[in-house]
Amino acid sequence: MNLKLPALSRRDFLAKSTLGAGLVLGAPSILRAKEAGAPADDIRVGFIGCGKQHEVLFNAMVNIPGIRYVAACDIMKARVGRTFSTIKSRFDTNINRYLDAEEMLEKEELDAVFVATPDFWHAPHTIMALEAGCDVYCEKMMSNTLEGARSIVAAMDRTGKLCQIGHQRRSNPRYRYTLDQLIQKEKICGQIVNINGQWNRALSSSQDIVSKPSILPDAETLRKAGFNLGADHELSLEELRHRFLNWRFYTALSGGPISDLGAHQIDIFNWYLGCQPTSLMASGGRSYFKDREHFDNVMCIFDYDTPQGNVRAFYQVLTTTSSGGGYYESFMGADGTINISEREAYTKIYKESGADSAKWDNLVSRGLLKKEAAGKAAGGADAIASYESAPPDEYALPGGLSKAPHQPHIENFLDTIRGNAKLTCDARHALESEAPIYWVNHAANTRETIHFTDEHLHT
Amino acid sequence: MASKDKYSNDLGLTLGMLTLRIWLGCRALLTGIEKYAGTNSSDKDVLIDGVPNSYGLTDTVTGKVYSLSNYHGVPVPLYEKFSNEPLIPTWGLNLYDSILGPALIILGLGVLLGIAQRISLFVMGLVYTSLTFGLILINQSSGVAWLGVHIILVVMALALAKYNRFAVLKKW
Numbered sequence: 252m253n254l255k256l257p258a259l260s261r262r263d264f265l266a267k268s269t270l271g272a273g274l275v276l277g278a279p280s281i282l283r284a285k286e287a288g289a290p291a292d293d294i295r296v297g298f299i300g301c302g303k304q305h306e307v308l309f310n311a312m313v314n315i316p317g318i319r320y321v322a323a324c325d326i327m328k329a330r331v332g333r334t335f336s337t338i339k340s341r342f343d344t345n346i347n348r349y350l351d352a353e354e355m356l357e358k359e360e361l362d363a364v365f366v367a368t369p370d371f372w373h374a375p376h377t378i379m380a381l382e383a384g385c386d387v388y389c390e391k392m393m394s395n396t397l398e399g400a401r402s403i404v405a406a407m408d409r410t411g412k413l414c415q416i417g418h419q420r421r422s423n424p425r426y427r428y429t430l431d432q433l434i435q436k437e438k439i440c441g442q443i444v445n446i447n448g449q450w451n452r453a454l455s456s457s458q459d460i461v462s463k464p465s466i467l468p469d470a471e472t473l474r475k476a477g478f479n480l481g482a483d484h485e486l487s488l489e490e491l492r493h494r495f496l497n498w499r500f501y502t503a504l505s506g507g508p509i510s511d512l513g514a515h516q517i518d519i520f521n522w523y524l525g526c527q528p529t530s531l532m533a534s535g536g537r538s539y540f541k542d543r544e545h546f547d548n549v550m551c552i553f554d555y556d557t558p559q560g561n562v563r564a565f566y567q568v569l570t571t572t573s574s575g576g577g578y579y580e581s582f583m584g585a586d587g588t589i590n591i592s593e594r595e596a597y598t599k600i601y602k603e604s605g606a607d608s609a610k611w612d613n614l615v616s617r618g619l620l621k622k623e624a625a626g627k628a629a630g631g632a633d634a635i636a637s638y639e640s641a642p643p644d645e646y647a648l649p650g651g652l653s654k655a656p657h658q659p660h661i662e663n664f665l666d667t668i669r670g671n672a673k674l675t676c677d678a679r680h681a682l683e684s685e686a687p688i689y690w691v692n693h694a695a696n697t698r699e700t701i702h703f704t705d706e707h708l709h710t
Numbered sequence: 711m712a713s714k715d716k717y718s719n720d721l722g723l724t725l726g727m728l729t730l731r732i733w734l735g736c737r738a739l740l741t742g743i744e745k746y747a748g749t750n751s752s753d754k755d756v757l758i759d760g761v762p763n764s765y766g767l768t769d770t771v772t773g774k775v776y777s778l779s780n781y782h783g784v785p786v787p788l789y790e791k792f793s794n795e796p797l798i799p800t801w802g803l804n805l806y807d808s809i810l811g812p813a814l815i816i817l818g819l820g821v822l823l824g825i826a827q828r829i830s831l832f833v834m835g836l837v838y839t840s841l842t843f844g845l846i847l848i849n850q851s852s853g854v855a856w857l858g859v860h861i862i863l864v865v866m867a868l869a870l871a872k873y874n875r876f877a878v879l880k881k882w
Contacts, residue, residue, distance in 0.1 A: 424766040431765075432758075618758040650756035650767030659766065 293319040294665055297361040297385070299352045299376045300368035301325040301334040304390055308365055308417075309334070311657035313341060315665065322359045324349040326476050327495075329466035350472075352376055356383040363668060366390060369498040370505040371477065374399035377414065378406040386413035388664050391518075392510045393681060395503075397689040400682050404710050407678045413667055415674050416681035418518045419660035420593060424652055427675075429591055430523055432619060433600075439614070440584025441606065443557075446520050446564035448580040450512040453573035457540070457547070460496040467492050480504060500543045502692075507545025508568045509535070509691045512578070519580045519591075520553065520564045521684040528553035528564070528687050530702045535695035539571045547571060551691050587611075588643070595651045599623075604641030611646070621647040682710045720873065727870040731821055734863055738834060739818025745811035748780030749773065783810035791848045798844065806840070813837060821867075824877025828868060835864040 296318050298305055302325070312318060323334040323346055331348045338346050349355035356364070356379060364380040366373060366389040374394040380387045381403075393400035393416055407414040420426045433439050473479070473491040481503025486494070498504040499511055506514075521527060531553050535546030547570045555562040579592035586606035590599045602611050604626065614620045626642030628634070652659070666672035686708040694701050701707065751772040755762035784792065784807045792798050817837065820830035838860045845853040874880065 428763070428765040428767055618756065618760075648767070649758065650763070650769045652766070653753040653768045653770060 292669065293317055294668055295319045295321045295360060295362045297321050297355060297359055297364045298323040298334065299325075299355070299364060299366045299380065300372075300390075301327070301330040302367065305330075305334065305365070305367040308367055308388075308390075308657055308661065309337065311655035312661055314654070315658065315662055317665065317669075320344050320346050321361055322347040322349060322355050324352045324355040326350055326468050326472055327466070328468075352379060356380055356385070361385050363388065363665070370395040370510065371399075371480065371498070371503070374402050377403050381406045381410045381412045381414060384410075384412065386415075386664070386668050388415045388417065388661065389678075390417040391681070391685070392506055392514050392688070393678065393685055395505050395510070397686060400678075400685060400689070401710065404678045404682050413664070413674060414678040415660070415664040415667070416676050416678055416685075417657075417660065418515060418676045418681055418684070419657045420515060420519055421522065421676040422660035422663045423593065423656060424659060425595070425598070425648055425650075426519070426591065429589060429648065433589060434523060434582065437610075437614060437619065439587045439600070439602075439606075439611070439620075440582055440589060441586030441603075442559050443524075443562055443582050443584040444560070445583040446524075446562060446581065447583065448513075448516045448520065448564070448566045449568070449575065450508075450516060450578040451567075451569045451573050451575045452512065452578075454539070454571050456573075457570035459493070459500075462492075462496055464492065468495065478504070500540075500545055502544045505545070506689070507549075507692060508547065508570050509549045509551070510688060513549070513566055513568045513691070514685060514688050515593075516578065516580050517553070517564075517566055517688050518681075518684045520555075520566070521687070523580075523582060524555050524557050524562060526555055526557055527683060527708050528555050528703060530554045530700055531687060531690055531694050532700050533691045533694035534698070535692070546692070546695060549691060549695055551694065553687065593656050595648075598648060600646040600648070601643035602646060603643055611644075615646075618649050621649055623647050679710050683708070686710065723870055723873040724875050727867065727873045728876065730863060730867040730870065731824065731827075731874075734831070734834065734860075734867060735818050735820075735822025737818070737860070738814045738837075739822060742811050742814030742816075742818060743776065745783055745814075746776045746778060746781050748775055748777065750775040781811060783807035788844070788848075792844055795844075795847045797847060810837075824874060825879045826882040827874050827877055827880070828871050829882045831864050831868050831871070835861055835868075838864065 294317060298309075301323055305325075320338045320342060323331055323338075325331045325334075328350065331350070335346055335348055338344055347355075347359065349358075361380075361383075362385065364383075364385045364387050366376045366380065366387060368376055368390075370392050371394070373389050373392070377387050377389040377393075389403070393403050403414060434443075468476075470488045470491055473495050474486075476495075478491050478494045478498070479486050481501065482490075494501055494504065499507065505511065531551060533549060533551035535549035537543060537545075537547055540547040548568065550565070550567045553564040553566070555564065577592065577594065577597050579590050579594075579597045581588060581590045586603055588601045588603075590597065590601075592598050600620065602608075611620070615622050623645040626644045628639070628642050660675065663672055663675050667674050687703065690701050690703075690707060749772050751770050753768040753770050756767040756769050757763070782789075784803070789803070789807065792803050793800065814837065817830055817834045820826060821834060838857050842854050842857045842861075845857065
């Protein structure tokens, strides 16, 4: 481990310096000073958490210029080593490696920190980094608890630093274009009355994660890192390691599938409608993975009051079955439906037969939509004419995203640090969207409808 | 009468040989060239109302290109299967992978232009036989049958070699 301590850190300098006013006046130039050889506008980046999600973020960063990789931290030594090797081989840079986030933040001069730890560590790590003077990109969910998420917003306000939450669809050109141009400006859906979203994931993608015991942290490290939270007995090393690798299965450590998978998509419901839901019903069960603490399948219905009228939004997450179209969010209106997904392959747009054809043709001729196919009746001898609706014509977005899905969101974060943009999902806006999601498991447990009040949803 | 028949037969066989040469030559030449083919994709901004959109929506345009860097003598899926075959040594597979494309191009040109017709056809037959050898090992019967048709055409061309015309080098 490279644990060298800089003689005088930037923050130490500001906090402890007894130098004269002349030097204080010169502080802005010192604050901007970079290591010799680094381009002046490079952003010095550190990572807290070097697991799978870190890899997703890093792979989305590698083509972004102007990043200087400085340090990485994880309680698992092998993961930090892998991150070191990856950055070394790709950028020929030796980053400093840490097992403790606090130590990394104290010793390193970082402009930005990426937090990709288990959900129950998001708030502590994010707040720690904000208070250390760093701008933070934190993975969603903001926390495993609503209180934790609120504490991030408070820390962001208190420190005045930037805090981007990893709802990456908010920066995705396809999502932004669909909302701005197709839904709000051209109103191709007409009145949206229903939203239908899902993430159907196969059993093969929902199995326990396993790893070689020899590279996993020891019991003391895992206890210190809180992986025994919520346990009703003294956990063995094996149990602790299971929790470390599979923290998403435990109620004290995460929000479960509705939070892991559903949060991305329910965020889109709230963002696109521009409001929070008024009520929530939910149901869930441990139907297949009977020994897991979280539900393996959850269904929920949100009600919204929008200026257009009432909207009902159904969402389901399955960890047992992948059929049924994968993952998407479908906005269904009187004139058309937009099935949008982070995957281009799952994205489809449909025109109702009664919608104004001239208007849709005009959108195609202007390049706002692509027409894919005319509606085709299913046919068959069992079709009863009086039951059938005319089939909708099929359209597509005029273009796609030629980058990794997370890249635009990270670019937005870095551009905002440079003062060239505004965060597309700062912690406050993220919490406005996430707050209803924290209540889904509760609603499913109690089987009671929740009528949201400010107490439930305030940020 | 007899001489008129003989003339007609000779012309038919000459044209038959020429047809076989063109077919076999083009088949080998283009197969060799295709081993240098790849795709080149580029992203361009989607135009809305005639101007590039401000969201960053892009359209990927994919085109076919040829370059030395695209070269794959043995297609990757087949290469992986062959590499697991105990009767195909790794060094042999690598050598074969390196020379197959150029060999097909040279043989295709040789047959098409009529350069050492019999030798060119015979070597082409050997190449198709070697491909058949690999496909037998990985149990691709349809591919074996397909190559068998090629061998029949090569044998027919060799049988008609005495009617060969329009050749650059008639010897051999």
